[in-house]
Each structure stands twice: as C-alpha cells, then as structure tokens.
C-alpha cells in the first residue's frame with residue numbers, strides 16, 4: 151500500500167539525517183522532496199503545499215532536544231501532520247438507532263455492494279447486530295442478485311422488490327420489515343452510475359429525505375485518485391454524507407484519495423476496504439495509516455486481527471501440544487487456516503515494520519500456502535497425527551496426491567522437522583525463550 155510514497159518520503163528524510171540541527175536552509179530540500187512525493191502520490195498541489203508549510207514551521211520552530219536527531223524530529227512531525235490530514239482521531243460510527251439506518255452511496259463499480267456485504271458481516275460478527283440488507287437499485291436486476299449472493303454467504307437477509315420502480319418506497323417497506331422482524335440495522339445499497347448523474351443524485355437525496363439515515367457513507371474507489379476526490383465533493387454537496395469508505399486499498403493505489411478526501415469534504419474516512427473477501431473490513435485509524443505510509447508498519451492492527459481470529463482456549467491447547475512436543479501436521483494445517491482468515495497475506499506482512507518495503511516486488515498471493523495445504527491434505531489422518539511414520543514410500547504417495555515432486559515433499563518434511571526441533575529447544579529453556587534471546 152502506498153509503496154512509492156513511502157519510499158519517496160524515506161529518501162526525503164535521508165537528506166537531513168546527518169545534520170546536527172534543523173535550520174531553514176538545511177530543511178529546504180527535505181521539504182521540497184516531501185511536497186513532490188505528495189504531489190506524485192496524487193495529492194493536489196494546494197494540500198501538498200499547505201502540508202509542507204506546516205511541517206516546515208513546526209520543524210524550524212521546535213526546540214532542539216538532545217536525544218532527538220533532526221531526522222527523527224522530521225519523521226515525527228510528518229507523522230503527526232499526516233494523521234491530522236487524514237482526520238486526526240478515529241471517527242464515530244453511529245449505529246445507536248433501532249433500527250440504525252445506513253445509506254450507502256457512490257458510483258457504480260466503486261465497491262458499494264461489496265462494502266455493504268462487508269459492513270453487514272462486520273456488524274453481525276463484531277458488534278452482535280442483526281442487520282438487514284436492502285437492494286435499492288431499481289435499474290439493474292443483476293445488482294439485486296449480487297447482493298443476494300453476498301447476503302447468503304454471510305447469513306444476512308436481503309430485502310428487495312423486483313417489480314417496484316420506486317426506490318423510496320422499497321426502502322420504506324424494508325424499514326417496516328426490519329422493525330417487524332427485530333432487525334436493528336438496515337443497510338441500504340443504492341443504485342450507482344458510471345459518472346455523476348442528476349437522476350441518481352436526486353434519487354439518493356430523496357431516499358435520504360424520506361428515511362433520515364443515521365449514517366450516509368460515500369464509497370469511493372481509492373485507485374481513482376483525484377477523480378475520487380472530485381466525485382466525493384459532488385456527492386457531498388448533494389448528500390452532506392457522514393463518512394467516507396475507501397475501497398480497493400489492496401490495489402496499486404498511490405495514496406492521493408486517502409490523503410486528500412478529509413481535507414476537501416471535511417468528512418472523516420470511517421472504513422477502508424481491501425480485497426473481495428467479506429471478512430476484511432477495517433475501521434479507519436488515521437494514526438495507524440500515517441505509520442504505514444511512513445513504513446513503520448501497523449503492529450496494533452496486526453495484533454487486533456490475530457486476537458479476533460485466535461480463540462483463547464484454542465491457543466492454550468496449542469501451547470500445551472507444543473510444550474509436550476506433540477505439534478503435528480493437523481495443528482499446522484489449522485494454524486494456516488487461522489492465518490488465512492486474518493486477511494490478505496501481503497497486507498498482513500505489510501503491517502510488520504519494514505516488511506512492506508522488503509516485500510514490495512514480491513508477488514505473494516493468498517495461494518502462497520496452497521502447496522503446503524495440498525501436501526498435508528494428501529496425508530492420512532494417521533500420518534498427520536504421527537509425522538514420524540511418514541516413510542519414503544508414504545512421501546511418494548503424498549507427492550503424487552498433492553501434485554508435487556518428491557523433493558518438494560522432502561523439503562517440506564525437513565522444514566517441519568526443524569520447526570519441531572526449534573520448539574523442543576524452546577521447551578528446554580527455563581524461560582521458554584530461544585537461546586541467545588534476551589530476557
């Protein structure tokens with residue numbers, strides 16, 4: 151995510167690294183480089199200029215503290231300003247109504263329907279809500295079908311009226327239905343057009359006036375950069391929405407939309423969405439995003455994702471097995487599944503400081519574990535539970551079953567063995583730590 155911007159900012163900071171103090175003169179190049187980096191990331195000139203003016207004022211005006219080098223000081227100032235530019239604090243998402251009504255608007259293809267599904271899933275699984283999805287697109291029957299499919303995947307009902315051509319009526323009926331069936335959140339997926347269009351805008355505005363939503367979320371494809379910002383402006387003038395959703399952050403986005411939107415429409419980004427998997431919706435935290443842009447990773451999100459995924463009791467059971475040296479292929483497979491559920495692998499690795507940069511040219515897809523999974527799947531339950539019995543003959547069979555060569559199976563078995571040796575060694579340490587590791 152935003153790799154180019156991250157790299158350019160790092161280069162900008164290098165210019166000032168060796169300096170003993172910050173002065174107007176020695177900071178000039180760094181400031182210029184930061185501004186160029188922002189403009190190249192598709193941030194508009196005015197925002198980039200104001201941003202760097204602020205950074206400069208703060209840097210020159212700040213007291214020199216002995217323990218902080220000018221380089222570190224600049225990084226800190228830029229980090230604070232990026233956070234501020236993207237909204238400062240986490241925004242409130244209002245789901246207190248009963249039912250809470252959430253209107254989703256945006257251009258066709260921005261990711262509205264996918265987001266509606268992700269949001270319903272998030273509210274159901276993370277917030278213990280009982281959502282109802284509403285298909286309010288009266289122009290494209292396929293849009294209703296798409297929402298139906300998503301609803302089925304996440305186990306959330308979808309309200310639609312295929313014969314009705316009055317979107318306001320559909321929405322009003324849906325709310326009645328939600329009340330009668332005790333659904334406490336109604337998520338309305340509206341019709342979008344390929345470009346801004348008067349009829350579409352009036353329709354969404356009409357729904358807004360009729361049902362007074364608690365939240366109006368404007369969904370925008372972050373890959374579209376400055377266009378995203380212009381569309382946001384037009385929608386905001388008509389709808390006065392309450393928050394922005396940035397989608398497709400998994401793509402090759404430069405960062406312009408994320409960095410400019412709050413400034414232009416003065417509405418917070420509330421969610422970001424990366425990937426088409428329905429369980430990968432993230433609440434937007436400006437400070438964490440600033441850290442990621444600066445190549446510092448985002449350990450907080452990574453830990454939260456892990457905590458959400460890993461069951462405490464399961465974790466203890468696993469620990470016991472490791473302690474008793476009973477970790478087997480079945481456990482290995484289960485761990486892989488858990489990690490995969492946490493989200494896109496490259497995205498996860500990018501949350502480890504420095505890792506995003508190291509990995510930027512490496513293509514890691516979610517299929518990265520497929521080979522390993524295929525090998526474990528080709529083992530019998532007995533073999534999985536007793537790795538020691540896997541002889542050469544059995545390996546031949548596993549290789550064939552998994553579509554791998556015998557060398558690949560041997561290499562994997564060796565790695566697994568080394569992993570177990572490592573676990574054994576850790577178990578022998580009084581502190582449970584690796585040899586050579588500091589307490």
Ligand code: GDP
Pocket residue numbers: 256257258259260261262263264265342397398399400401423424425426
């Ligand atoms: P809508 O027309 O606004 O409802 O947009 P859709 O939800 O149908 O999304 C348009 C296309 O973008 C579909 O092919 C989605 O699978 C894809 N899409 C949606 N959100 C994301 C995302 O966060 N990342 C990626 N890579 N693709 C997405």
